[in-house]
Amino acid sequence: MDEFLLQHVGRHQQLVRQFKPKPRPNEGDPVTSSNIAVSTRIRPMLDDETSSGQVPAAFARAGESGVVDLHELRRVVRGPPPLNSSSFQVGKVFGADRSTDLIYEDLVQPLLPWVWEGGIGTLFTYGQTGSGKTYSVSGIERLVACALFDGTLQGQRRLHVSIFELARNSAFDLLNFRAPFQILEDSFGDTQLAGAKEYKVASTAELLALIEQATSFRQTASTEKNDGSSRTHAICRIRIQDPVQATLDDGILYLVDLAGSEAARDISNHTSERMKETREINISLSVLKDCIRGLANMDNSSSKYKKQYIPFRQSMLTKVLKHVFDPSGNRECKTAVLACINPSLLDTGVSKSTLRYAEMLRSAETKVMSSAYNPDVPSTWNNKELRNYIKIKSGSPSISPSVLAPHETGQQLLQLSTSQFLQRCLKSDGVTGDQAKSFHAKFWRLHIDSQRSSRKVTASSKKERSLCKNVRSDKCSSSRDPAFEGKYNVPNFKERIRPGMVIRWTPSAETISVSPKQSLAVVLCPLAEDEAHVQCFLGNKANEASHTAQRYLCGTVSSGTLAEAYEINLWAQVVIDVKDMEAEVLLEYDAATRYYHTTV
Numbered sequence: 001m002d003e004f005l006l007q008h009v010g011r012h013q014q015l016v017r018q019f020k021p022k023p024r025p026n027e028g029d030p031v032t033s034s035n036i037a038v039s040t041r042i043r044p045m046l047d048d049e050t051s052s053g054q055v056p057a058a059f060a061r062a063g064e065s066g067v068v069d070l071h072e073l074r075r076v077v078r079g080p081p082p083l084n085s086s087s088f089q090v091g092k093v094f095g096a097d098r099s100t101d102l103i104y105e106d107l108v109q110p111l112l113p114w115v116w117e118g119g120i121g122t123l124f125t126y127g128q129t130g131s132g133k134t135y136s137v138s139g140i141e142r143l144v145a146c147a148l149f150d151g152t153l154q155g156q157r158r159l160h161v162s163i164f165e166l167a168r169n170s171a172f173d174l175l176n177f178r179a180p181f182q183i184l185e186d187s188f189g190d191t192q193l194a195g196a197k198e199y200k201v202a203s204t205a206e207l208l209a210l211i212e213q214a215t216s217f218r219q220t221a222s223t224e225k226n227d228g229s230s231r232t233h234a235i236c237r238i239r240i241q242d243p244v245q246a247t248l249d250d251g252i253l254y255l256v257d258l259a260g261s262e263a264a265r266d267i268s269n270h271t272s273e274r275m276k277e278t279r280e281i282n283i284s285l286s287v288l289k290d291c292i293r294g295l296a297n298m299d300n301s302s303s304k305y306k307k308q309y310i311p312f313r314q315s316m317l318t319k320v321l322k323h324v325f326d327p328s329g330n331r332e333c334k335t336a337v338l339a340c341i342n343p344s345l346l347d348t349g350v351s352k353s354t355l356r357y358a359e360m361l362r363s364a365e366t367k368v369m370s371s372a373y374n375p376d377v378p379s380t381w382n383n384k385e386l387r388n389y390i391k392i393k394s395g396s397p398s399i400s401p402s403v404l405a406p407h408e409t410g411q412q413l414l415q416l417s418t419s420q421f422l423q424r425c426l427k428s429d430g431v432t433g434d435q436a437k438s439f440h441a442k443f444w445r446l447h448i449d450s451q452r453s454s455r456k457v458t459a460s461s462k463k464e465r466s467l468c469k470n471v472r473s474d475k476c477s478s479s480r481d482p483a484f485e486g487k488y489n490v491p492n493f494k495e496r497i498r499p500g501m502v503i504r505w506t507p508s509a510e511t512i513s514v515s516p517k518q519s520l521a522v523v524l525c526p527l528a529e530d531e532a533h534v535q536c537f538l539g540n541k542a543n544e545a546s547h548t549a550q551r552y553l554c555g556t557v558s559s560g561t562l563a564e565a566y567e568i569n570l571w572a573q574v575v576i577d578v579k580d581m582e583a584e585v586l587l588e589y590d591a592a593t594r595y596y597h598t599t600v
């Protein structure tokens with residue numbers, strides 16, 4: 001495939017120059033107060049890539065913030081290869097000309113006041129091998145080391161640092177000659193590093209010296225893509241303790257540089273030992289992806305009722321990142337994710353997968369904002385509504401809304417630990433401990449009361465959401481619509497209906513009670529005129545009707561978390577009349593996300 005792509009770089013560049021992007025549907029204002037910020041960095045092409053004839057195929061879209069365009073060339077039997085373009089929406093895109101300083105200012109700097117005040121903040125980078133994860137994290141670590149001691153953050157704090165790596169599902173201490181240690185969950189559900197060294201640091205220079213020491217111990221190897229490839233996940237954990245209020249939770253900042261995923265092409269020359277190591281890395285990244293999927297599928301507006309299984313205990317990496325993924329976690333955390341992309345034409349497949357997960361995480365952040373405002377349900381309040389409540393209901397003197405909730409939503413304030421909540425209240429002039437406790441109790445009472453009646457709310461918002469999903473799938477592109485068939489003299493799809501074909505359909509008045517919301521379905525088998533139900537899938541009966549059947553048993557197709565991503569539910573079936581079928585739809589399976597996508 002590489003050879004084919006390199007042979008056609010000229011055509012690729014010409015088609016990319018002619019590419020006219022379709023504007024992405026307006027997804028509303030960018031989310032600014034959510035707990036997860038997702039950005040993408042497209043690194044520059046490296047000299048050896050350019051000299052081997054590779055060209056860039058991933059671009060930040062000009063004029064549309066947060067959109068990445070990815071252009072592949074598709075191999076066809078006859079004729080010149082066409083361009084297959086996909087676009088992805090993330091929070092921000094940092095193109096090849098953007099510096100690490102800029103990424104730090106945008107993604108990580110906002111985490112620092114948060115962890116300084118006792119919150120948990122995490123930055124993790126992911127992406128294929130050689131995509132610039134270590135380059136980005138090491139730059140960011142240096143900037144964090146400066147910012148923590150430059151006096152901008154107010155108040156006295158004690159800082160403690162551990163740096164370790166995860167390899168083969170075990171943990172090794174990079175500040176203690178790679179000594180192995182245990183990662184355990186304590187009875188409060190918090191992750192503990194049992195046996196890892198933790199150093200107290202009092203200056204930028206001390207912190208930088210520890211980071212450098214850890215880097216020298218980190219396990220690297222040469223890969224097809226990267227001479228100094230990190231073959232482990234490296235984690236720098238900075239614990240921030242307030243010596244004046246020792247009973248408060250410590251703030252924790254995690255800076256995580258993940259090992260890169262390797263495509264089949266990258267591992268062709270691996271020894272069996274390296275293959276084993278690659279398998280372990282891929283397993284832990286796959287669990288991470290399952291956790292991202294779980295997080296994206298979780299409905300934050302009703303999380304207490306719609307339990308989503310997030311398998312964060314299945315790998316050491318996600319155990320360490322438990323605070324990011326555990327839906328029942330008792331501390332609010334903020335997470336910044338940097339999805340790193342190698343722009344080369346040869347890497348579009350893996351880049352696509354990286355970007356799909358970035359989109360999934362972004363959909364997790366948008367859901368936090370999705371529930372409609374209800375004055376009796378604190379979890380539906382945005383920051384302005386929350387501040388208003390604090391101003392009116394916090395007693396006299398009133399608690400300062402900008403100190404208690406500088407940027408949080410109601411849902412986020414509920415996730416704040418009690419000690420953090422009280423500590424913030426006490427910063428307002430004249431507010432006593434009793435007043436702070438009583439306001440905390442009042443806020444929580446309102447939340448608990450709202451939960452008792454929220455089952456009804458959940459049911460109705462579920463209905464709204466599935467209607468939205470319907471609108472989205474109605475818009476899905478059909479590559480075999482009647483216009484196409486007429487123009488290119490292809491037999492009408494209704495003459496070609498066969499098992500496995502995906503069709504778009506509109507439920508008629510009779511079928512609407514069966515499945516009012518489905519608009520895509522996969523054909524399973526024809527039904528004879530008199531057959532109300534399929535009786536035997538293995539015998540002749542179910543399938544003996546001719547291909548001119550008027551009704552088909554079909555599996556339903558539901559929308560996934562991403563736009564234009566679908567899941568096929570063979571077990572949820574519906575009988576569809578041919579007259580209700582509108583067009584054939586081509587879906588492409590993406591093994592990485594385990595969703596089907598409409599082909600471009």
Ligand SMILES: Nc1ncnc2c1ncn2[C@@H]1O[C@H](COP(=O)(O)OP(=O)(O)OP(=O)(O)O)[C@@H](O)[C@H]1O
Nearest residue numbers: 043128129130131132133134135226229230259260
């Ligand atoms: N933004 C950038 N500007 C210039 N060079 C970069 C940039 N990002 C990465 N590089 C270079 O690309 C190469 C690969 O980067 P890096 O080692 O950070 O990749 P990685 O994603 O950490 O890879 P792995 O997963 O294999 O560890 C390095 O030589 C690095 O210096």
